[in-house]
Protein backbone atom coordinates (compact mmCIF):
# COMPACT_ATOMS: atom_id res chain seq x y z
CA UNK A 35 0.00 0.00 0.00
CA UNK A 36 2.74 2.41 1.02
CA UNK A 37 4.82 1.59 -2.02
CA UNK A 38 1.84 2.06 -4.31
CA UNK A 39 1.36 5.53 -2.98
CA UNK A 40 4.98 6.60 -3.05
CA UNK A 41 6.21 5.24 -6.37
CA UNK A 42 4.10 7.41 -8.69
CA UNK A 43 4.86 10.48 -6.59
CA UNK A 44 8.57 9.99 -7.19
CA UNK A 45 8.02 9.70 -10.90
CA UNK A 46 6.07 12.94 -10.99
CA UNK A 47 8.86 14.93 -9.39
CA UNK A 48 12.13 13.53 -10.68
CA UNK A 49 15.26 15.17 -9.32
CA UNK A 50 16.86 17.22 -12.07
CA UNK A 51 19.92 15.27 -13.15
CA UNK A 52 23.40 16.71 -12.82
CA UNK A 53 22.37 19.85 -10.97
CA UNK A 54 24.54 19.11 -7.97
CA UNK A 55 21.75 19.71 -5.48
CA UNK A 56 22.44 19.52 -1.75
CA UNK A 57 21.16 16.43 0.06
CA UNK A 58 17.36 16.43 0.33
CA UNK A 59 16.27 17.51 3.79
CA UNK A 60 15.48 14.87 6.35
CA UNK A 61 13.29 17.21 8.38
CA UNK A 62 10.93 19.86 7.02
CA UNK A 63 9.65 22.38 9.53
CA UNK A 64 6.49 24.22 8.51
CA UNK A 65 5.75 27.63 10.03
CA UNK A 66 2.60 29.61 9.15
CA UNK A 67 3.20 33.32 9.64
CA UNK A 68 0.55 35.99 9.89
CA UNK A 69 1.69 39.39 11.17
CA UNK A 70 4.34 37.94 13.45
CA UNK A 71 7.08 40.57 13.11
CA UNK A 72 7.36 40.79 16.88
CA UNK A 73 8.36 37.15 17.41
CA UNK A 74 9.98 36.01 14.15
CA UNK A 75 13.54 37.04 15.03
CA UNK A 76 13.37 35.27 18.36
CA UNK A 77 11.69 32.24 16.79
CA UNK A 78 14.42 31.87 14.17
CA UNK A 79 17.09 32.39 16.82
CA UNK A 80 15.76 29.37 18.72
CA UNK A 81 14.44 27.21 15.91
CA UNK A 82 17.62 27.21 13.81
CA UNK A 83 20.03 26.02 16.55
CA UNK A 84 17.46 23.44 17.71
CA UNK A 85 17.42 21.94 14.20
CA UNK A 86 21.19 22.22 13.74
CA UNK A 87 21.55 20.28 16.99
CA UNK A 88 19.79 17.27 15.48
CA UNK A 89 22.62 17.01 12.97
CA UNK A 90 20.55 16.02 9.93
CA UNK A 91 19.77 18.10 6.82
CA UNK A 92 16.64 20.19 7.24
CA UNK A 93 14.53 22.89 5.65
CA UNK A 94 12.37 25.52 7.29
CA UNK A 95 9.34 26.43 5.19
CA UNK A 96 7.77 29.72 6.21
CA UNK A 97 4.39 30.55 4.73
CA UNK A 98 3.55 34.21 4.82
CA UNK A 99 -0.22 34.18 5.06
CA UNK A 100 -0.76 37.69 3.73
CA UNK A 101 0.96 39.55 6.57
CA UNK A 102 0.64 43.29 6.43
CA UNK A 103 3.56 44.01 8.75
CA UNK A 104 7.32 43.54 8.32
CA UNK A 105 7.13 39.71 8.56
CA UNK A 106 8.03 39.22 4.91
CA UNK A 107 11.19 41.37 5.18
CA UNK A 108 12.31 39.42 8.23
CA UNK A 109 11.72 36.11 6.44
CA UNK A 110 13.76 37.25 3.44
CA UNK A 111 16.54 38.15 5.83
CA UNK A 112 16.49 34.60 7.23
CA UNK A 113 16.73 33.28 3.70
CA UNK A 114 19.77 35.44 3.01
CA UNK A 115 21.41 34.27 6.19
CA UNK A 116 20.75 30.58 5.61
CA UNK A 117 20.23 29.93 1.90
CA UNK A 118 19.30 26.39 1.09
CA UNK A 119 17.76 25.81 4.49
CA UNK A 120 14.97 28.37 4.35
CA UNK A 121 12.03 28.46 1.98
CA UNK A 122 9.41 31.19 1.92
CA UNK A 123 6.01 30.78 0.35
CA UNK A 124 4.35 34.15 0.00
CA UNK A 125 0.57 34.03 -0.17
CA UNK A 126 -1.42 36.56 -2.09
CA UNK A 127 -3.73 37.23 0.83
CA UNK A 128 -4.88 35.71 4.10
CA UNK A 129 -6.06 32.15 3.53
CA UNK A 130 -5.80 30.90 7.09
CA UNK A 131 -3.35 28.89 9.13
CA UNK A 132 -4.44 25.49 7.83
CA UNK A 133 -4.23 26.47 4.17
CA UNK A 134 -0.77 27.90 4.84
CA UNK A 135 0.29 24.56 6.30
CA UNK A 136 -1.22 22.70 3.32
CA UNK A 137 0.75 24.84 0.87
CA UNK A 138 3.94 24.12 2.75
CA UNK A 139 3.15 20.39 2.88
CA UNK A 140 2.87 20.31 -0.89
CA UNK A 141 6.35 21.75 -1.22
CA UNK A 142 8.00 19.92 1.67
CA UNK A 143 10.60 17.27 0.92
CA UNK A 144 11.61 15.96 4.34
CA UNK A 145 11.13 12.42 5.57
CA UNK A 146 9.70 13.93 8.75
CA UNK A 147 7.51 17.01 8.57
CA UNK A 148 7.02 19.13 11.69
CA UNK A 149 4.43 21.88 12.12
CA UNK A 150 5.01 24.67 14.61
CA UNK A 151 3.39 28.05 15.33
CA UNK A 152 5.37 31.20 14.68
CA UNK A 153 4.43 32.84 17.95
CA UNK A 154 6.84 30.78 20.11
CA UNK A 155 4.00 29.32 22.14
CA UNK A 156 5.38 25.94 21.08
CA UNK A 157 9.03 25.78 22.17
CA UNK A 158 11.22 24.85 19.16
CA UNK A 159 13.50 23.01 21.60
CA UNK A 160 10.86 20.26 21.71
CA UNK A 161 11.39 19.36 18.04
CA UNK A 162 14.29 16.93 18.70
CA UNK A 163 11.98 15.07 21.09
CA UNK A 164 9.31 14.76 18.37
CA UNK A 165 11.95 13.56 15.89
CA UNK A 166 13.28 10.97 18.35
CA UNK A 167 9.75 9.70 18.94
CA UNK A 168 9.18 9.45 15.18
CA UNK A 169 12.40 7.49 14.85
CA UNK A 170 11.16 5.07 17.49
CA UNK A 171 8.66 3.93 14.86
CA UNK A 172 5.61 6.17 15.15
CA UNK A 173 4.23 7.81 12.01
CA UNK A 174 2.52 10.75 13.69
CA UNK A 175 3.57 12.43 16.91
CA UNK A 176 1.27 15.04 18.38
CA UNK A 177 2.28 17.39 21.11
CA UNK A 178 -0.10 18.12 23.93
CA UNK A 179 0.25 21.00 26.31
CA UNK A 180 0.49 20.07 29.96
CA UNK A 181 0.13 23.52 31.40
CA UNK A 182 -1.46 25.89 28.95
CA UNK A 183 -0.30 29.45 29.31
CA UNK A 184 -3.44 30.94 27.91
CA UNK A 185 -6.26 33.01 29.26
CA UNK A 186 -9.26 31.24 30.77
CA UNK A 187 -11.24 32.61 27.86
CA UNK A 188 -9.11 30.42 25.55
CA UNK A 189 -8.74 27.45 27.90
CA UNK A 190 -12.35 26.66 28.75
CA UNK A 191 -13.64 26.59 25.13
CA UNK A 192 -10.60 24.50 24.16
CA UNK A 193 -11.34 21.99 26.87
CA UNK A 194 -14.98 21.69 25.80
CA UNK A 195 -14.01 21.49 22.15
CA UNK A 196 -11.46 18.73 22.82
CA UNK A 197 -14.08 16.65 24.62
CA UNK A 198 -16.95 17.15 22.20
CA UNK A 199 -14.80 16.80 19.13
CA UNK A 200 -13.29 13.48 20.06
CA UNK A 201 -16.80 12.20 20.80
CA UNK A 202 -18.27 13.37 17.51
CA UNK A 203 -15.42 12.77 15.10
CA UNK A 204 -14.19 9.59 16.73
CA UNK A 205 -10.67 10.98 16.39
CA UNK A 206 -8.92 10.82 19.73
CA UNK A 207 -6.51 13.69 20.14
CA UNK A 208 -5.54 14.91 23.55
CA UNK A 209 -5.09 18.48 22.45
CA UNK A 210 -6.58 19.58 19.15
CA UNK A 211 -5.23 23.07 19.53
CA UNK A 212 -1.57 22.16 19.80
CA UNK A 213 0.13 22.59 16.45
CA UNK A 214 3.53 21.26 17.47
CA UNK A 215 3.30 17.94 15.65
CA UNK A 216 5.42 15.68 13.46
CA UNK A 217 4.27 13.51 10.56
CA UNK A 218 5.86 10.89 8.37
CA UNK A 219 6.30 11.57 4.66
CA UNK A 220 3.66 8.94 3.86
CA UNK A 221 0.99 10.87 5.79
CA UNK A 222 2.00 14.13 4.14
CA UNK A 223 1.73 12.55 0.69
CA UNK A 224 -1.78 11.41 1.54
CA UNK A 225 -2.76 14.82 2.90
CA UNK A 226 -1.50 16.35 -0.35
CA UNK A 227 -4.03 14.26 -2.21
CA UNK A 228 -6.89 15.89 -0.28
CA UNK A 229 -8.30 18.96 -1.88
CA UNK A 230 -10.67 20.16 0.78
CA UNK A 231 -10.97 23.89 1.12
CA UNK A 232 -11.80 23.79 4.79
CA UNK A 233 -9.84 21.43 6.90
CA UNK A 234 -8.19 20.86 10.20
CA UNK A 235 -4.71 19.46 9.75
CA UNK A 236 -4.16 17.45 12.96
CA UNK A 237 -7.47 15.60 12.52
CA UNK A 238 -6.87 14.97 8.82
CA UNK A 239 -3.38 13.66 9.50
CA UNK A 240 -4.64 11.52 12.34
CA UNK A 241 -7.10 9.80 10.02
CA UNK A 242 -4.16 8.72 7.83
CA UNK A 243 -1.85 7.69 10.65
CA UNK A 244 -1.46 4.00 11.38
CA UNK A 245 0.70 4.32 14.45
CA UNK A 246 0.17 7.69 16.11
CA UNK A 247 1.28 8.75 19.54
CA UNK A 248 1.36 11.89 21.64
CA UNK A 249 4.07 13.45 23.75
CA UNK A 250 3.95 16.22 26.28
CA UNK A 251 5.39 19.53 25.15
CA UNK A 252 5.93 22.82 26.88
CA UNK A 253 3.71 25.79 26.22
CA UNK A 254 4.59 29.40 26.71
CA UNK A 255 2.58 32.53 26.93
CA UNK A 256 2.47 34.68 23.83
CA UNK A 257 5.16 37.17 24.82
CA UNK A 258 4.52 39.66 22.07
CA UNK A 259 1.81 40.25 19.54
CA UNK A 260 -1.64 38.91 20.05
CA UNK A 261 -3.57 35.81 19.08
CA UNK A 262 -4.46 35.93 15.41
CA UNK A 263 -7.68 34.12 16.17
CA UNK A 264 -10.64 36.24 16.89
CA UNK A 265 -13.64 34.59 18.56
CA UNK A 266 -15.29 34.39 15.14
CA UNK A 267 -12.29 32.67 13.53
CA UNK A 268 -12.17 30.24 16.45
CA UNK A 269 -15.81 29.32 16.03
CA UNK A 270 -15.27 28.87 12.27
CA UNK A 271 -12.35 26.58 12.93
CA UNK A 272 -14.31 24.42 15.33
CA UNK A 273 -17.14 24.19 12.84
CA UNK A 274 -14.63 23.04 10.21
CA UNK A 275 -13.43 20.38 12.59
CA UNK A 276 -16.94 19.11 13.38
CA UNK A 277 -18.49 19.14 9.96
CA UNK A 278 -15.29 18.33 8.11
CA UNK A 279 -14.88 15.00 9.79
CA UNK A 280 -18.33 13.68 10.48
CA UNK A 281 -21.99 13.92 9.60
CA UNK A 282 -23.00 13.37 13.22
CA UNK A 283 -24.26 16.98 13.61
CA UNK A 284 -26.70 16.29 10.78
CA UNK A 285 -27.78 13.00 12.28
CA UNK A 286 -28.27 14.45 15.75
CA UNK A 287 -30.44 17.12 14.25
CA UNK A 288 -32.54 14.67 12.26
CA UNK A 289 -33.03 12.57 15.36
CA UNK A 290 -33.88 15.60 17.49
CA UNK A 291 -36.34 16.81 14.89
CA UNK A 292 -38.03 13.44 14.82
CA UNK A 293 -38.36 13.21 18.61
CA UNK A 294 -39.70 16.76 18.87
CA UNK A 295 -42.20 16.15 16.09
CA UNK A 296 -43.46 13.01 17.86
CA UNK A 297 -43.74 14.89 21.16
CA UNK A 298 -45.76 17.69 19.56
CA UNK A 299 -48.12 15.15 18.02
CA UNK A 300 -48.65 13.63 21.47
CA UNK A 301 -49.12 17.08 22.93
CA UNK A 302 -51.64 17.93 20.21
CA UNK A 303 -53.70 14.85 21.05
CA UNK A 304 -53.50 15.76 24.74
CA UNK A 305 -54.76 19.29 23.97
CA UNK A 306 -57.61 17.98 21.81
CA UNK A 307 -58.80 15.65 24.57
CA UNK A 308 -58.50 18.46 27.13
CA UNK A 309 -60.56 20.69 24.85
CA UNK A 310 -63.37 18.10 24.87
CA UNK A 311 -63.26 17.42 28.62
CA UNK A 312 -62.43 20.86 30.13
CA UNK A 313 -63.60 23.12 27.34
CA UNK A 314 -61.76 26.11 25.82
CA UNK A 315 -58.95 27.68 27.88
CA UNK A 316 -57.19 30.92 27.00
CA UNK A 317 -54.54 30.54 29.70
CA UNK A 318 -52.68 28.02 27.60
CA UNK A 319 -51.89 30.64 25.01
CA UNK A 320 -48.46 31.52 26.33
CA UNK A 321 -47.45 27.92 26.71
CA UNK A 322 -48.34 27.46 23.07
CA UNK A 323 -46.26 30.42 22.07
CA UNK A 324 -43.41 29.07 24.09
CA UNK A 325 -43.60 25.77 22.29
CA UNK A 326 -43.82 27.55 18.98
CA UNK A 327 -40.71 29.59 19.65
CA UNK A 328 -38.90 26.48 20.74
CA UNK A 329 -39.80 24.69 17.54
CA UNK A 330 -38.85 27.67 15.41
CA UNK A 331 -35.53 27.83 17.21
CA UNK A 332 -34.82 24.18 16.54
CA UNK A 333 -35.82 24.62 12.92
CA UNK A 334 -33.54 27.56 12.40
CA UNK A 335 -30.71 25.68 14.02
CA UNK A 336 -31.31 22.78 11.68
CA UNK A 337 -31.44 24.99 8.63
CA UNK A 338 -28.19 26.51 9.81
CA UNK A 339 -26.45 23.16 10.04
CA UNK A 340 -27.83 22.15 6.66
CA UNK A 341 -26.59 25.40 5.21
CA UNK A 342 -23.18 24.69 6.66
CA UNK A 343 -22.95 21.45 4.71
CA UNK A 344 -24.50 22.89 1.58
CA UNK A 345 -22.08 25.79 1.75
CA UNK A 346 -19.22 23.36 1.89
CA UNK A 347 -20.54 21.46 -1.12
CA UNK A 348 -20.77 24.76 -2.93
CA UNK A 349 -17.19 25.57 -2.05
CA UNK A 350 -15.94 22.20 -3.23
CA UNK A 351 -17.95 22.34 -6.42
CA UNK A 352 -16.58 25.74 -7.40
CA UNK A 353 -13.10 24.21 -7.39
CA UNK A 354 -11.51 27.54 -6.71
CA UNK A 355 -7.85 27.44 -5.82
CA UNK A 356 -7.60 27.01 -2.08
CA UNK A 357 -4.83 29.54 -1.83
CA UNK A 358 -2.88 31.73 -4.22
CA UNK A 359 0.88 31.90 -4.03
CA UNK A 360 2.44 35.18 -5.05
CA UNK A 361 6.01 33.95 -5.03
CA UNK A 362 8.25 31.24 -3.63
CA UNK A 363 11.70 32.14 -2.35
CA UNK A 364 14.41 29.60 -1.70
CA UNK A 365 14.35 26.13 -3.18
CA UNK A 366 12.01 24.92 -5.84
CA UNK A 367 11.09 21.32 -6.25
Ligand code: UDP
Nearest residue numbers: 066067068099130131151152153261262263
Ligand atom coordinates in the same frame (compact mmCIF):
# COMPACT_ATOMS: atom_id res chain seq x y z
N1 UDP B 1 -1.84 32.13 11.46
C1 UDP B 1 -1.88 32.18 10.05
N2 UDP B 1 -3.01 32.67 9.46
C2 UDP B 1 -4.10 33.13 10.16
C3 UDP B 1 -4.04 33.04 11.58
C4 UDP B 1 -2.91 32.55 12.19
O1 UDP B 1 -0.93 31.78 9.39
O2 UDP B 1 -5.05 33.56 9.54
C5 UDP B 1 -0.63 31.59 12.12
C6 UDP B 1 0.00 32.51 13.16
O3 UDP B 1 0.94 33.39 12.59
C7 UDP B 1 0.66 31.52 14.10
C8 UDP B 1 -0.28 30.32 14.04
O4 UDP B 1 -1.00 30.45 12.82
O5 UDP B 1 1.93 31.13 13.65
C9 UDP B 1 -1.20 30.24 15.23
O6 UDP B 1 -1.89 31.45 15.38
P1 UDP B 1 -2.17 32.10 16.81
O7 UDP B 1 -0.97 31.98 17.67
O8 UDP B 1 -2.68 33.47 16.59
O9 UDP B 1 -3.32 31.17 17.35
P2 UDP B 1 -3.57 30.68 18.85
O10 UDP B 1 -2.23 30.33 19.44
O11 UDP B 1 -4.21 31.81 19.54
O12 UDP B 1 -4.44 29.49 18.67
Ligand code: MG
Nearest residue numbers: 151153155256
Ligand atom coordinates in the same frame (compact mmCIF):
# COMPACT_ATOMS: atom_id res chain seq x y z
MG1 MG C 1 -0.55 31.00 19.44
